Amino acid sequence: MKQLINVPETVVADALRGMAAAHPELTVDVENRVVVRGDAPVQDKVALISGGGSGHEPLHGGFVGYGMLDAACPGEVFTSPVPDQMVRAAAAVDSGAGVLFIVKNYTGDVLNFDMAADMAEDEGVAVAKVLVEDDVAVTDSTFTAGRRGTGATLFVEKMAGAAAQEGAPLERVEAVARKVAGSARSFGVALSACTTPAKGSPTFDLPPGELELGIGIHGEPGRERRAMMTSGEIADFAVDAVLDDLAPDGPVLALVNGMGGTPLLELYGFAAEVHRVLAERGVAATRTLVGNYVTSLDMAGASVTLCRADEELLRLWDAPVRTPGLRWGA
Amino acid sequence: MKQLINVPETVVADALRGMAAAHPELTVDVENRVVVRGDAPVQDKVALISGGGSGHEPLHGGFVGYGMLDAACPGEVFTSPVPDQMVRAAAAVDSGAGVLFIVKNYTGDVLNFDMAADMAEDEGVAVAKVLVEDDVAVTDSTFTAGRRGTGATLFVEKMAGAAAQEGAPLERVEAVARKVAGSARSFGVALSACTTPAKGSPTFDLPPGELELGIGIHGEPGRERRAMMTSGEIADFAVDAVLDDLAPDGPVLALVNGMGGTPLLELYGFAAEVHRVLAERGVAATRTLVGNYVTSLDMAGASVTLCRADEELLRLWDAPVRTPGLRWGA
Structure with a gap:
């Protein structure tokens, strides 16, 4: 804090x-x-x-x-x-x-x-x-x-x-x-609240042993609170929530996004579980971006965004980009 | 946690x-x-x-x-x-x-x-x-x-x-x-301890209102604990600690590195203060990298690394790199 x-x-x-x-x-x-x-x-x-x-x-x-x-x-x-x-x-x-x-x-x-x-x-x-x-x-x-x-x-x-x-x-x-x-849908999970500079203390209470499913990027309330879940269980819940809405009939691009306070080590482990769930549902993730990209200050947690990827979007995704936060290609 | x-x-x-x-x-x-x-x-x-x-x-x-x-x-x-x-x-x-x-x-x-x-x-x-x-x-x-x-x-x-x-x-x-x-020297500061998966709770106690100056990347003890300082005061302390040892007689490359749990918004603010201190000491930072690169799980805090940059090192720094964590150039 x-x-x-x-x-x-x-x-x-x-x-x-x-x-x-x-x-x-x-x-x-x-x-x-x-x-x-x-x-x-x-x-x-x-x-x-x-x-x-x-x-x-x-x-x-x-x-x-x-x-x-x-x-x-x-x-x-x-x-x-x-x-x-x-x-x-x-x-x-x-x-x-x-x-x-x-x-x-x-x-x-x-x-x-x-x-x-x-x-x-x-x-x-x-x-x-x-x-x-x-x-x-x-x-x-x-x-x-x-x-x-x-x-x-x-x-x-x-x-x-x-x-x-x-x-x-x-x-x-x-x-x-x-x-x-x-073509893109998201679902986020918070393990902790974030702390805004003005407030200086967590913006909401999330008791030890609980997580919030469906959190927004400002700590807005989600769908429900539950007893703490494993990375695999969270991936099941989040990916299914996205797939239920998106219903992709082909490959997707995946963003496994950290909310700010979760270590990259954990995010990569979560990405593995997201891939497992997608494979179990018969959905191919042709590109996967893992990291802190759309954050909520120091909130611990992660979100999953999936984007249906036809040939045009895949080409536009792969096109060169040079910014401080995202950078690839020629 | x-x-x-x-x-x-x-x-x-x-x-x-x-x-x-x-x-x-x-x-x-x-x-x-x-x-x-x-x-x-x-x-x-x-x-x-x-x-x-x-x-x-x-x-x-x-x-x-x-x-x-x-x-x-x-x-x-x-x-x-x-x-x-x-x-x-x-x-x-x-x-x-x-x-x-x-x-x-x-x-x-x-x-x-x-x-x-x-x-x-x-x-x-x-x-x-x-x-x-x-x-x-x-x-x-x-x-x-x-x-x-x-x-x-x-x-x-x-x-x-x-x-x-x-x-x-x-x-x-x-x-x-x-x-x-x-040619490179570092100094790190912790605002909070990190939590290892095996322990599941913070690896050391850092009371509210205190920070640890000179922390290692596993939470090893630093030089001293002090009452919480502003970003500018921390930059003064950290940059001076590095400059005292490095004594550069020309430009430097700067890494303003997050320990994992500090938001990028705060890291950029800290980078501004690091630049201010360098300018006050007459040291030019020709390149500045800001982000979470050498982290300590979810520890809040930051470190400053300065590297003396002659022509050869600047050229090698600017050379193309394509890795998941660092990527630029052709």
């Missing part, structure tokens, strides 16, 4: 100063809280912009770069960014080919991105939007009407980003983003 | 099964606990082998691949691997150009790699060894005579790996490894 911070009020600004120091290839506007590709605007390329509350790093700032996002707008911890940030980002990255807003389904995010879209359009920017609402755990939750946006965001940002990098026009990039958002 | 595991006895094997599932480009021998580049042995290339207790992931298995390690030998959690693992790894990766063992300075690791070197040489493999002993916090500690081997291991594996990938012969790769090991 102790935190490596100065004061809660400067946590986001401090982190942005650190990103600026570590990643000279990015342009980080600390004051206005916008992280931009250093080479933006990229001529004739559709620009991708996402954002949301801080505390989920590397999402979204860590996904800014070649083949993924053009800009990210971080809010305060677990708090929506404001429309001015998105408008400023749009002005910085729009080459004239338009921008796509990638929005996780939280009421504040949706509202503020909507407002920003209107404002940017008033300034002559063509704006498309895609909503990510992949969490099958619950419908309507704290901060959310409908399903929450979680791990699928990474797939949307990666694959729509690849399409944009290849030169696809705005309608096509938007269509890819919608296709991915419609 | 709750863990995403099946039973403590299978944690390492489970993680290796997960690595095999997620990284088809690696050859993972789960039974014998050896992780090998899928294309090994690489013709005419010196092979790099490292290993150590598990619980520090992505070190070492996550650093196997093009431009870094050829093989890694994971022991039980916080327990040295056995000589048979290194001998088996050497047989799998030696192309005839010889192997370099990269050994963190822990008594068990040193002993077992020494024994393995003798055994491999008996089988006709040319073996060189380099010891990493970079932690300036204390001399002689739990498990260690002399200084502990910590974050500098990443620099040694990366830069010696780049030299080997370029085709340097064994003596040259060994010389690079020694040069890097002699």
